[in-house]
Structures are given as C-alpha cells and as structure tokens.
Amino acid sequence: MSDDALLSIGELAERAGVTVKTVRFYSDRGLLPEAARSSGGHRRYGPEALDRLRLIRSLRTLDLPVPEVGRVLERQDALEDVVAGRLRELGSQLTALRWREAALRLLQDCSPDERVDRLRLIGAMAAPPSTAALARFWRRWLPPRLPAQLVSSILEQAVPQPPADPTPAQALAFARLHDFVSGPCDGTADAGAGVGTGQPEAHRRIEGYRPAVLYEGLSEAHALAAADLRARRAPREGEALDCFVSAHACARGTRDTPAFRRLLSGWLAADPRIDRYWQLAAELSGPSAPTPGAAHDWLRAALDDQIARTAA
Structure with a gap:
C-alpha cells in the first residue's frame, strides 16, 4: 500500500468524527491496528481503519466494555x-x-x-x-x-x-x-x-x-x-x-x-x-x-x- 493511501491519526480522527485521543486509545488497546509508521514515527492507518473505527464506535454506543468489543472484532x-x-x-x-x-x-x-x-x-x-x-x-x-x-x-x-x-x-x-x-x-x-x-x-x-x-x-x-x-x-x-x-x-x-x-x-x-x-x-x-x-x-x-x- 502506497504512503499516499495511508491516513495520519489526525486525518482518521477527522473522517470518523472523533478526537485524536480516541483513536490513540483504541490503537493502544489493539482494537485499531496501524498499517505503518512514518519516518518520524507517526502512526499511519489504511482505508479499512475508518470502517473499523466506525464499528468500534457503534459497539461502544451500546455500552459494551472494551474487552467485549475486542471479542466481536476478532470473531464476528x-x-x-x-x-x-x-x-x-x-x-x-x-x-x-x-x-x-x-x-x-x-x-x-x-x-x-x-x-x-x-x-x-x-x-x-x-x-x-x-x-x-x-x-x-x-x-x-x-x-x-x-x-x-x-x-x-x-x-x-x-x-x-x-x-x-x-x-x-x-x-x-x-x-x-x-x-x-x-x-x-x-x-x-x-x-x-x-x-x-x-x-x-x-x-x-x-x-x-x-x-x-x-x-x-x-x-x-x-x-x-x-x-x-x-x-x-x-x-x-x-x-x-x-x-x-x-x-x-x-x-x-x-x-x-x-x-x-x-x-x-x-x-x-x-x-x-x-x-x-x-x-x-x-x-x-x-x-x-x-x-x-x-x-x-x-x-x-x-x-x-x-x-x-x-x-x-
């Protein structure tokens, strides 16, 4: 995947309508895998991360705990x-x-x-x-x-x-x-x-x-x-x-x-x-x-x- 197709953490947050802090929170817990890191060590995400982040938000809206969200993401x-x-x-x-x-x-x-x-x-x-x-x-x-x-x-x-x-x-x-x-x-x-x-x-x-x-x-x-x-x-x-x-x-x-x-x-x-x-x-x-x-x-x-x- 070319670097042009990757999203920065700020771009992903803006498209999903959440804060950068929220994206970092889910990334740190393994719910939102990074596609790569920039030469400066910044997180980069593939296009599929946007759909995954929206799914996480929907599950959290139902007040599901983070571990339960992880179960759903791992096994449909x-x-x-x-x-x-x-x-x-x-x-x-x-x-x-x-x-x-x-x-x-x-x-x-x-x-x-x-x-x-x-x-x-x-x-x-x-x-x-x-x-x-x-x-x-x-x-x-x-x-x-x-x-x-x-x-x-x-x-x-x-x-x-x-x-x-x-x-x-x-x-x-x-x-x-x-x-x-x-x-x-x-x-x-x-x-x-x-x-x-x-x-x-x-x-x-x-x-x-x-x-x-x-x-x-x-x-x-x-x-x-x-x-x-x-x-x-x-x-x-x-x-x-x-x-x-x-x-x-x-x-x-x-x-x-x-x-x-x-x-x-x-x-x-x-x-x-x-x-x-x-x-x-x-x-x-x-x-x-x-x-x-x-x-x-x-x-x-x-x-x-x-x-x-x-x-x-």
Whole structure:
C-alpha cells in the first residue's frame, strides 16, 4: 500500500468524527491496528481503519466494555453472545431500578412515623432483593436429613420469588418477609410475632417417624388443594384431604382411620404456626398462586369440618 493511501491519526480522527485521543486509545488497546509508521514515527492507518473505527464506535454506543468489543472484532459470530450477555445485565439493572423506585414510593406515601420503620426494613435488603434469607429460614425450619431433592422442591414452593416490577405494596411485603425470617429461627409462636421457639410435632425426632414421607405426601396434597383454592371451593372432603391425611398416617407408620383423623386434628391444632410468613408470601404471589400455607389451612378446615359432621 502506497504512503499516499495511508491516513495520519489526525486525518482518521477527522473522517470518523472523533478526537485524536480516541483513536490513540483504541490503537493502544489493539482494537485499531496501524498499517505503518512514518519516518518520524507517526502512526499511519489504511482505508479499512475508518470502517473499523466506525464499528468500534457503534459497539461502544451500546455500552459494551472494551474487552467485549475486542471479542466481536476478532470473531464476528461472538456478537450474538455479547449482545445476549449485555441484555441479561441490563435486565438485572432495570429490575434493581424498579425495586429502588418502589422503595422510594414507599417512603413518599407514608406518615413520618411509618417512614422510620420502612427505612429500616428497606435498608436491610439489596435491590433487587435476594431470597437467600428465606431459603435459610426454611432449611432451619424443616426437619433434619431430608433428601436434598425434596428440600429443593419444598423451597421452590415455599420461597416466593421477588417480582421484576414490584408495586410499592409488594416491595413492603418482601421487606417485611425478609425481616421476619432474619431473626433467630427456632420456629414461630404465632401469626403476628416474629420468630419464636416452637416447632411442629412432625419435626421432632420421634422413633419410627419418617418426615421425608410426610413432606412428599404434603406436596401432593397441597397441589390438589391449590386447585380447589383457585376455584374458590369451600373446604370439603375428597382427594386432597385423603392425600393430606394419608401423608401423616404413612409418616407415622399407621392407617388412616376415623380415630386417626381425630388425633391428627388435635395435633395440628396444637402445632406452632407461621401464619405471618404465609400472609406476606400471599401478598407477593397474589391470589392466582395459593401458598402452601393457604393450602394447609384449607386442608385443616376440611378435616375439622368432616370430624364435626361425623360427630353430629
């Protein structure tokens, strides 16, 4: 290539509409190779450098980092992967911004007294929030030595996922849920208090008791009851209740009999509850996705109703 066809760094910058400093920056990082050097040591670029510099500018306009721009310049087929990765990053950033917006609206739309408590709740969470504290709560709450696959299935049902575009009410519900599970976890005593000291009878180490059998059966019973809840059916006898009772009976190595159902009703009535958790989880998931807590209450009500009608 003749020297007449080469461009100086100033000429290249002028044609591309950038500064000399910009051309030097990309050259020093290997994105814009020089064709030659003049006798005085000045950079010279071939005509193709102008198209390459314009491509670099276009990629940088998309806010791609310089190393990612280098990947695209080296391999044209890398553009699809780079764009997909950038879209994922932007999605995470947008979700974080939406959570910050919801948090700001929470602080805007409340009384001065409420603002102090809401600031405390919001300050304890990341944006977007993590479900790690909720998962830890359930791992401590569940009986020990459950199969890992079963624990994962329970967590999937019990831990609500933060919405990508939360309303202020959902942001407040998640903040309160995060606060609820962040205390000492030995169980919970009632619906309104935080974490307490008791745990269900089924979680205690009783000889011959099989908690894995119980939770496998409860998952099926809750799914059946959720269908009734979505259809707004009142608690009633049927497949869901039979599955629920059978899970408890099989875990204890006994049979489902009327006497066992009466005993089970009493055991469940005496168990500690985590109503506050399920209330806040329901505020996040909405009525179209009944929580396991709502399904459990429906099944208990169906059991108590059956026992009362049988006694009558």
